[in-house]
Amino acid sequence: MNECMNELVSIKEASQWATAYLGKTVTPANISYLIQYGRITKIQNNGVIKVRKAELIEYYQKQKRSRKEEWKAQLGEDLNWALSFEQYKEAETTKHVHRLHPYKGKFIPQLVEYFLDDHTDAFKKEVYFKPGDIVYDPFSGSGTTIVQACELGIHAIGNDVSAFNAMIGNCKVTQYNLVDVQTEINRISHALQSFLINHKTIEFEHRLLQELHIFNNAHFPTPEYKYKVKHKEIDEPIYGEEKAQEFLPIFYKLVKEYNIQLRQNTEDSFLDKWYSKHIRDEIQCVCDEIKHIKNPDTKNIVSVILSRTIRSCRATTHADLATLKEPVMTTYYCRKHGKLCKPLFSILKWWETYSQDTIQRLVQFDNLRKDTFHVCVTGDSRNIDLITELYKVNPNFAKLVERQKIKGIFSSPPYVGLIDYHEQHAYAYELFGFERKDELEIGPLFKGQGKEARKSYIQSISEVLINAKKYMVDEYDIFLVANDKYNLYPTIAENAGMRIVNQYKRPVLNRTEKDKGVYAEMIFHLKAQ
Numbered sequence: 001m002n003e004c005m006n007e008l009v010s011i012k013e014a015s016q017w018a019t020a021y022l023g024k025t026v027t028p029a030n031i032s033y034l035i036q037y038g039r040i041t042k043i044q045n046n047g048v049i050k051v052r053k054a055e056l057i058e059y060y061q062k063q064k065r066s067r068k069e070e071w072k073a074q075l076g077e078d079l080n081w082a083l084s085f086e087q088y089k090e091a092e093t094t095k096h097v098h099r100l101h102p103y104k105g106k107f108i109p110q111l112v113e114y115f116l117d118d119h120t121d122a123f124k125k126e127v128y129f130k131p132g133d134i135v136y137d138p139f140s141g142s143g144t145t146i147v148q149a150c151e152l153g154i155h156a157i158g159n160d161v162s163a164f165n166a167m168i169g170n171c172k173v174t175q176y177n178l179v180d181v182q183t184e185i186n187r188i189s190h191a192l193q194s195f196l197i198n199h200k201t202i203e204f205e206h207r208l209l210q211e212l213h214i215f216n217n218a219h220f221p222t223p224e225y226k227y228k229v230k231h232k233e234i235d236e237p238i239y240g241e242e243k244a245q246e247f248l249p250i251f252y253k254l255v256k257e258y259n260i261q262l263r264q265n266t267e268d269s270f271l272d273k274w275y276s277k278h279i280r281d282e283i284q285c286v287c288d289e290i291k292h293i294k295n296p297d298t299k300n301i302v303s304v305i306l307s308r309t310i311r312s313c314r315a316t317t318h319a320d321l322a323t324l325k326e327p328v329m330t331t332y333y334c335r336k337h338g339k340l341c342k343p344l345f346s347i348l349k350w351w352e353t354y355s356q357d358t359i360q361r362l363v364q365f366d367n368l369r370k371d372t373f374h375v376c377v378t379g380d381s382r383n384i385d386l387i388t389e390l391y392k393v394n395p396n397f398a399k400l401v402e403r404q405k406i407k408g409i410f411s412s413p414p415y416v417g418l419i420d421y422h423e424q425h426a427y428a429y430e431l432f433g434f435e436r437k438d439e440l441e442i443g444p445l446f447k448g449q450g451k452e453a454r455k456s457y458i459q460s461i462s463e464v465l466i467n468a469k470k471y472m473v474d475e476y477d478i479f480l481v482a483n484d485k486y487n488l489y490p491t492i493a494e495n496a497g498m499r500i501v502n503q504y505k506r507p508v509l510n511r512t513e514k515d516k517g518v519y520a521e522m523i524f525h526l527k528a529q
C-alpha cells in the first residue's frame with residue numbers, strides 16, 4: 001500500500017474525494033453512514049474523525065465490481081445494465097408526487113420516461129410517443145405512468161381495479177387549489193393538537209425516548225456496536241433479544257404511570273388489530289375532520305396524507321413495515337437500526353411531516369406539469385368500457401380518445417401470485433369505506449403460482465390486451481414490464497393477436513421498498529401481428 005492509499009481524510013474530504021472518484025454526489029452524511037454501519041473504520045485523529053482512503057477505495061471497488069458481476073452471474077449475460085438507472089439516487093426515483101403515498105410494486109419514473117420521451121440511443125432506436133399522443137396504463141397502480149406522461153405533455157388514461165390505487169394516481173395528477181389544501185391541513189392539525197392536550201401520550205413518548213436513549217447508549221454504542229455485529233463479535237439476535245427483555249420492565253412502568261392503553265378491546269378489523277388504542281382514537285379525530293372538507297380534490301389529497309400517516313403508524317417494527325407479521329406494541333430490538341426502538345404512540349409527528357412534505361411535492365410538480373389530460377378510472381381492465389368511464393369524469397378527454405385513439409400502452413401488470421394489491425392498503429379501505437374488489441385482481445398472492453393460477457393469468461392478461469385494442473390506433477406500441485419467470489408472455493401475445501418485437505432484461509436496483517435482492521424484469525415490446 002503506498003503513502004497516498006494510507007492517507008487519512010476527514011469526513012468532508014472523503015465525501016469530496018468519493019464524489020470525484022465515483023462521478024456522482026457522495027455527501028458527508030453518506031460517509032458517516034458507512035462509518036456508522038461498520039463498513040469503514042472510524043479513526044479519532046487529534047479530536048477530528050477521519051477515515052482511511054484505502055478502505056474507502058476498497059469498499060467502492062468491491063461494491064461496483066461485485067454488484068454488476070454478481071447480478072450478471074445470477075441473471076445471465078443478456079442483462080441490460082444501461083436500464084438499471086444506477087446513477088439515480090432514491091430522491092430522484094421518488095421525485096415530486098411519486099412519493100405521495102407508499103405502494104408496493106411500483107416501477108421507477110425513469111423507466112417510464114425512457115420509453116415515453118423523445119430520446120433515442122443505441123438501444124432505443126425509435127421514438128414511440130410524442131407530445132399530444134395518448135398513452136394507456138391498464139394497471140395504473142400508484143399512477144407512475146400517468147404522472148410521467150403529464151410531465152411530458154402526453155395525455156394519459158390509467159385504470160386500476162383497486163379504488164384506492166386509482167385515488168392515489170388521481171391525487172398525483174390533480175391540480176389543486178393549494179391555499180385551500182394548506183388551510184384545511186392547518187385546521188385539522190389544530191384539531192388534532194387540541195385532542196392531544198387532554199391526553200398524556202406525548203409526555204409518555206417523550207419520557208420513553210429519554211429512557212431508550214440512555215439504555216441504547218449504554219448497550220448499543222455507535223458505531224462500535226454495529227462494527228462488532230458486522231465482524232461477528234456479537235451474536236445479534238441473542239444479544240438484541242436479551243436487551244429488549246431487560247428494557248421491558250422500564251417500558252411497562254411508564255405505561256402504568258401514564259395510564260397508556262396499548263391494545264384495543266377487539267381485534268376484529270385491521271384498524272382494531274394493527275393500531276394501539278390511542279393511535280386509533282387520533283386517526284378517528286382526523287378522519288372526522290376530513291369529512292368537513294368541502295372541495296372534493298382537497299378532501300382526496302388530505303385523505304391520502306392521513307392514509308400515508310396511518311400506514312407509518314401501524315403497530316409493527318421498522319423492519320416489518322412492508323410485510324406485516326404480528327402487531328408489536330412494546331419496545332423491541334430493531335435490526336434495521338441496531339438498537340432498541342419503539343412503535344409509535346401518536347400520529348401527530350407523521351401527520352405534520354407528511355402534510356408539509358405533500359404540499360412541497362405538489363408545488364414541485366405544479367412547475368413541471370403540462371396542460372394535457374390525465375385521469376385514472378376504476379374498473380377491471382379485462383372488460384372496462386374506457387370511453388363510457390371517461391365520459392363520466394372528463395367528457396372532453398373521452399371525445400379526444402374517440403377521435404384520436406390511444407397510441408400505446410406502458411404498464412406493469414401484476415404478476416402471478418406476488419402481491420395482494422387490495423390487502424396492502426387494508427387500513428385505507430376500512431377507514432375510507434372503499435369497496436374492495438379482491439376477487440377481480442389478476443394474479444393475486446392469495447391464489448398462488450400453481451398451474452391453474454398461471455392458466456388464468458394468461459387468459460386474463462390476454463383479455464386486457466384484446467379489450468385495449470378497441471381503443472388503440474392500428475400501429476400501436478405496447479410496453480409491458482414483467483418478471484416473466486414462467487415464460488407466459490409469448491402465449492399472451494399470441495392469444496391477443498400480437499407479436500413480441502423486442503424484449504429488454506432490466507436489473508432492478510432502485511426498489512423503493514426494503515427488498516434489495518437480485519432481481520430482473522423484462523420489458524416486452526408488443527405490436528399488432
Ligand SMILES: C[S@@+](CC[C@H](N)C(=O)[O-])C[C@H]1O[C@@H](n2cnc3c(N)ncnc32)[C@H](O)[C@@H]1O
Nearest residue numbers: 106107139141142144160161380381421441442
Ligand atoms: C404492478 S402494479 C402496477 C404498478 C404501477 N406500474 C406503479 O408504478 O404504481 C399492478 C396493478 O394492477 C392492478 N390490477 C390487478 N388486477 C387488475 C384488473 N383486473 N384490472 C385492473 N387493474 C388490476 C392492481 O391493483 C395493481 O395496482
